[in-house]
Amino acid sequence: MFELDNVLLSRLLTSLTLGFHIIFATIGVGVPLLISIAEFMGIKKKDPNYTLLARRWTRGFIILVAVGVVTGTAIGLQLSLLWPSFMQVAGNVISLPLFLETFAFFFEAIFLGAYLYTWDRFKKPIYHWLLSIPVVFGAGMSAFFITTVNAFMNTPQGFDVKDGALVNVQPLVAMFNPATPTKVFHVLSTAYMTSAAILAAITAFYIIRKRNTEYHKKALKLTVGSIFIFALLTAVAGDLSAKFLAHEQPEKLAVAEWHFETEKGADLILFGRLNEENEVENALRLPNALSFLATGDFNGKVVGLDQFPEDEIAPFWVHYMFDLMVLIGFYSLAISLLYLIVAKVKKWNEHNKWLLWLIFLNGPLAMLAIEFGWIYAEVGRQPWILRGYMKVAEGATTSPNVGWMLLLFLLLYTVLGTGVITVLRKLFKNNPAESELERHYPDFKAEGEER
Amino acid sequence: MTYELIGITVLWIFLYGYLIVASIDFGAGFFAYYAKITRQDHLINKLISRYLSPVWEVTNVFFVFFFVGLVGFFPDSAYYFGQTLLVPGSIAIVLIAIRGSFYAFENYGSKQSSVYLFLYGATGLLIPASLSTALTISEGGFIKETSEGVHLLTGALLTSPYSWSVVFLAIVSVLYVSSAFLSFYAHRADDKGALNLVRKYALFWSSPTIIASLTTFIAMSQHNQEHFKRMMDLWWVFGLSVGFFMIAVFLIYQGKYYGWAFIAVMFQFLTAFFGYGASHLPYLLYPYVTLSEGVVNDAMGLALVIAFIAGLFLLIPSLVLLMRMFLFDADYVKGKK
Numbered sequence: 001m002f003e004l005d006n007v008l009l010s011r012l013l014t015s016l017t018l019g020f021h022i023i024f025a026t027i028g029v030g031v032p033l034l035i036s037i038a039e040f041m042g043i044k045k046k047d048p049n050y051t052l053l054a055r056r057w058t059r060g061f062i063i064l065v066a067v068g069v070v071t072g073t074a075i076g077l078q079l080s081l082l083w084p085s086f087m088q089v090a091g092n093v094i095s096l097p098l099f100l101e102t103f104a105f106f107f108e109a110i111f112l113g114a115y116l117y118t119w120d121r122f123k124k125p126i127y128h129w130l131l132s133i134p135v136v137f138g139a140g141m142s143a144f145f146i147t148t149v150n151a152f153m154n155t156p157q158g159f160d161v162k163d164g165a166l167v168n169v170q171p172l173v174a175m176f177n178p179a180t181p182t183k184v185f186h187v188l189s190t191a192y193m194t195s196a197a198i199l200a201a202i203t204a205f206y207i208i209r210k211r212n213t214e215y216h217k218k219a220l221k222l223t224v225g226s227i228f229i230f231a232l233l234t235a236v237a238g239d240l241s242a243k244f245l246a247h248e249q250p251e252k253l254a255v256a257e258w259h260f261e262t263e264k265g266a267d268l269i270l271f272g273r274l275n276e277e278n279e280v281e282n283a284l285r286l287p288n289a290l291s292f293l294a295t296g297d298f299n300g301k302v303v304g305l306d307q308f309p310e311d312e313i314a315p316f317w318v319h320y321m322f323d324l325m326v327l328i329g330f331y332s333l334a335i336s337l338l339y340l341i342v343a344k345v346k347k348w349n350e351h352n353k354w355l356l357w358l359i360f361l362n363g364p365l366a367m368l369a370i371e372f373g374w375i376y377a378e379v380g381r382q383p384w385i386l387r388g389y390m391k392v393a394e395g396a397t398t399s400p401n402v403g404w405m406l407l408l409f410l411l412l413y414t415v416l417g418t419g420v421i422t423v424l425r426k427l428f429k430n431n432p433a434e435s436e437l438e439r440h441y442p443d444f445k446a447e448g449e450e451r
Numbered sequence: 452m453t454y455e456l457i458g459i460t461v462l463w464i465f466l467y468g469y470l471i472v473a474s475i476d477f478g479a480g481f482f483a484y485y486a487k488i489t490r491q492d493h494l495i496n497k498l499i500s501r502y503l504s505p506v507w508e509v510t511n512v513f514f515v516f517f518f519v520g521l522v523g524f525f526p527d528s529a530y531y532f533g534q535t536l537l538v539p540g541s542i543a544i545v546l547i548a549i550r551g552s553f554y555a556f557e558n559y560g561s562k563q564s565s566v567y568l569f570l571y572g573a574t575g576l577l578i579p580a581s582l583s584t585a586l587t588i589s590e591g592g593f594i595k596e597t598s599e600g601v602h603l604l605t606g607a608l609l610t611s612p613y614s615w616s617v618v619f620l621a622i623v624s625v626l627y628v629s630s631a632f633l634s635f636y637a638h639r640a641d642d643k644g645a646l647n648l649v650r651k652y653a654l655f656w657s658s659p660t661i662i663a664s665l666t667t668f669i670a671m672s673q674h675n676q677e678h679f680k681r682m683m684d685l686w687w688v689f690g691l692s693v694g695f696f697m698i699a700v701f702l703i704y705q706g707k708y709y710g711w712a713f714i715a716v717m718f719q720f721l722t723a724f725f726g727y728g729a730s731h732l733p734y735l736l737y738p739y740v741t742l743s744e745g746v747v748n749d750a751m752g753l754a755l756v757i758a759f760i761a762g763l764f765l766l767i768p769s770l771v772l773l774m775r776m777f778l779f780d781a782d783y784v785k786g787k788k
Contacts, residue, residue: 059559066555070548073515080522081540084533091526092747096754099523103762106512110769113509114776134769171754398600399534405541412545416552423556 007393009402010082013409015378017075019371020413024068026370029143029188030195031061034226036132041222043125048441049215052433053222055119055440057199062116063423067416069109074409082402086385086395089166093159094152096171101145108138140188147187150377151179155248156386182244186237190329190373193230194366197332199223201363204356212351215433220351221343224359228336234329239293246294249387250303252380255314256322257290258283262304266290271323274316314382321376328369335362454752455742458524459735461759462517463728469513470724471628471717476510477575478629480550482652484572487565495645498637500558509773511551523755527745528735532585535594535603539584546581550574579621587614590675591737601739613667613674620663624720627656631699631716635709650703657700661693664723675737681730688726695719 035054042050080087090098111134122128158174159166200223207216245253253259258269258280268290272283288298295302305313335358343350385392479499486492522529532540549570557567588594593608594601608614630652637646672679682689695718702712733741746752 062559063555066559067552069511070551073511073551074544074548076515077518077540077544080518080529080533081537082533084530087522087533088526088530091522091529092751095519095523095526095747095751096758098519099755100758100762102512102516102519103758103765106509106516106762106766107769109509109512110766110773114773118776166748169748169750171751397534397537399537399602401538405537408541408545412548416548419552419556423559427559 006398006402007396009406010396011392013402013406014075014078014082015375016406016409016413017071017078018374018378020417021068021071021075022370022374023367024064024071025143026191026194026367027061027064027198028068029139029191030193031057031064031199032132032136032139033192034196034199034223035061036129036136037226038222039125039129039132043129047218048437049218050222051125052215052437052440053219056428056433056436058116059427060424062112063420063427065112067420071413071416072105082397083385083395084397086390089386089390090149092166093156093169093171093174094149097145097148097175101142104138104141104145108135108142111135111138143187143191144184147184148175148177148180151183152177153385154183154252154381154387155179156389161389178248179244182237182241186234186241186373189230189233189237190370193227193234193332194370196223196226196230197366198363200227201360204359207351208353208356208360211432211434213434215437217351220339220359224336224339227332227362228340231329231333231336235333238326238329242293243296246302251305251308251313253294254303254305254308255316256318256376256380258316258319259290259302259304261306262301264291264301265299266294266302266304268293269319271320278316312383314380318376318380321372321379325369325372325376328365328372332362332366332369335359453743453746454749454756455524455746457756458520458746458752459728459732459742461756462520462524463725465513465517465520467721467724469510469517470720472510472513473579474625474628475632476629477579478625478627479633480554480571480575481626482629482633482649484568486648487568491648494648495633495637498640498642498645499633501640509770511547514547520755523751524747525735525740525742525745526747528740531594531601531736531739532588534601535588536585538603538605539581543578543581546574546578550578576622576625579625580618583617583621584608584614587611587617589731589734589736590671590678591734591739592674594736594739596739611674613670616663616667616670620660620667623656623659623663627653627660628716628720630656631703631713634703635713638709650706653703654700657696657703661696678730678737682726685726685730688722688729692719692722692726695722 035057038050038057039054042048042052042054079090111131115128115131115135118128118131152174155178156174157177158170158172160168200220203216203219203223207220242253257266258272258274259266260278265288267288268286269280270284270286272280275281291300291302292298294300339350339355339359342348342352342355381387383391383393385395483492483496483499486495521532553567553570557571588603588608590613593604593611593614595604596602630649633649634646634653637649668679668682671682695715699712699715699719702708702715733743735742735745747755
């Protein structure tokens with residue numbers, strides 16, 4: 001493997017770290033909102049089921065957050081270690097949101113510590129709930145700031161290059177670049193959706209395994225309802241993102257859609273494959289749909305890859321990443337809608353085994369969609385690290401040993417991944433919700449049995 | 452004040468903050484493990500975990516703050532450090548990652564494991580050792596710049612007496628700062644058994660700390676004479692540091708005012724650290740990056756300073772809240788909450 005060059009090795013190591021980190025980052029951004037909602041419902045409805053839900057989610061969450069924190073530190077440092085030339089430019093133009101992200105994270109960390117250790121310390125439970133707000137807010141702001149940096153890599157602005165030097169730097173203009181609004185919207189809505197999907201999947205699994213208690217039923221209703229709302233928002237965000245790409249970054253949309261010729265009334269190509277002449281075979285074609293997606297008009301003009309030099313086009317396989325991401329998004333929307341309909345109709349049973357399996361499947365699929373989406377976002381920008389200004393190959397470190405570091409981190413993530421799974425399983429296996437409910441809220445249990 | 456001075460002052464304060472809170476954390480990890488293998492863990496491990504649980508994440512953020520701030524305020528130094536520190540930096544990341552996550556696994560997971568505790572103790576000493584590399588190479592002599600880029604001279608680094616004296620100083624200071632803090636915490640918690648033990652640690656580690664400081668001085672005079680001369684110009688700052696050291700050791704020995712003793716320890720390191728930092732200037736990375744040439748453009752400098760001030764308005768009240776809940780709430784410290 002050491003014949004591989006530094007650029008490729010640096011890319012591999014960065015994608016390894018990001019691919020691992022994004023799982024925990026997504027949960028870290030999304031789950032606090034669901035915890036907060038559950039705790040609030042528990043207080044509002046005076047129903048300990050919801051309060052316990054919030055407590056148990058928090059307990060699992062803190063372990064995942066720990067891994068998110070350390071892998072976040074890893075990627076933060078690794079950017080400077082693997083892409084020193086890029087970070088030199090980034091430091092000059094886009095370091096403001098990087099700096100602010102640390103503040104947001106600091107804020108979140110402080111209140112997370114406070115939230116975690118004060119469950120029974122306040123006379124009024126609403127005070128404890130109030131502590132969850134800065135956690136949700138801080139997590140969301142972290143996501144916002146870091147996403148603006150990624151947006152900047154796609155549509156850099158807020159500086160001029162004069163004789164190789166960066167001049168007229170405007171930090172806020174760089175931060176609020178054209179890619180920022182849609183990217184932030186998309187990242188936040190999918191983080192909430194995916195977190196709800198994971199929690200729903202766990203709940204569905206428990207119900208399948210005959211833990212069919214009121215606690216689990218309420219958890220399922222809350223999480224699947226949340227999936228539906230955030231899947232709807234994600235669909236809107238996805239649509240806006242496509243329109244943004246068509247307008248500002250057409251080559252990235254075109255490569256995802258295998259759209260070669262600039263034309264009006266362009267078809268949308270789903271899956272399929274490319275033959276040696278770059279012709280699409282065996283694909284599902286939706287007539288004029290790409291034009292509608294990109295411009296809101298079935299006859300709109302969509303820029304194709306013919307407008308770009310060949311060495312500035314990303315690999316064609318990102319098409320599959322894009323299609324899979326979208327497909328899973330619609331799967332989440334459909335499954336959650338189906339559950340809500342079945343739950344509404346009195347005669348039907350929303351805890352039907354098949355439906356539960358579909359909800360269970362949605363959890364891992366949603367996380368896969370996050371991975372596919374980020375792979376598309378990053379590979380789809382190739383060959384640029386800073387679109388139009390710096391290519392990935394110019395940004396990488398020249399120091400030796402990147403290959404060894406790749407092995408080292410592969411080992412690290414294997415250990416961390418195994419550790420997380422072992423610890424989470426142990427944590428909940430010997431401590432089922434029913435017995436915990438009895439322990440924490442003995443009065444309520446008695447009341448519940450009367451009904 | 453110019454942006455470069457504001458920038459470096461801010462960063463240096465953060466690094467100092469990290470030095471203190473991380474030393475407490477790292478040392479506590481080592482003591483927890485040491486107490487376990489000498490079967491004294493029933494005395495202090497509860498105390499340690501009561502303090503560490505709510506704050507470990509905050510410790511990490513101090514560090515992130517420092518290096519993100521460095522990239523922002525001094526992008527050129529980020530380039531040089533980034534190019535050269537791939538291996539020591541990656542090792543530090545791996546150790547920090549193992550430490551943080553295994554701490555969470557052990558603390559929030561259901562079962563105690565001595566493997567976790569060992570990792571926790573060992574990483575506590577290895578992290579300061581690997582991080583101190585960054586300060587060592589900033590003295591120059593360990594980097595070569597060729598047409599292909601900047602490279603670390605690993606051989607020179609591993610055979611340099613200066614480099615090893617810094618590693619030694621980093622490790623013993625961690626143990627000293629941590630045991631001084633734990634003495635204060637145990638005293639506050641009214642935990643006599645724990646206090647006895649950690650007080651002994653503090654007294655034990657005080658003399659290696661001052662010896663390591665002197666050794667580093669001597670090694671510095673060999674390695675980078677210019678810097679050593681600038682340090683000598685600031686001799687009174689280092690003198691103050693020794694003064695605070697003596698006050699701290701006396702107070703711990705006398706065994707009454709542990710709070711003041713820890714404050715003296717903080718001042719001992721504050722003076723030494725800022726004396727070192729001030730004499731390091733004008734170079735950030737000798738001889739490649741200076742403070743005034745390596746600084747970011749004015750627009751970004753201003754933005755970062757505003758962001759920093761705004762951030763402080765948000766953070767300081769929150770930190771005060773956290774400390775009142777966990778550090779200065781006598782009932783919590785005593786384990787009644």
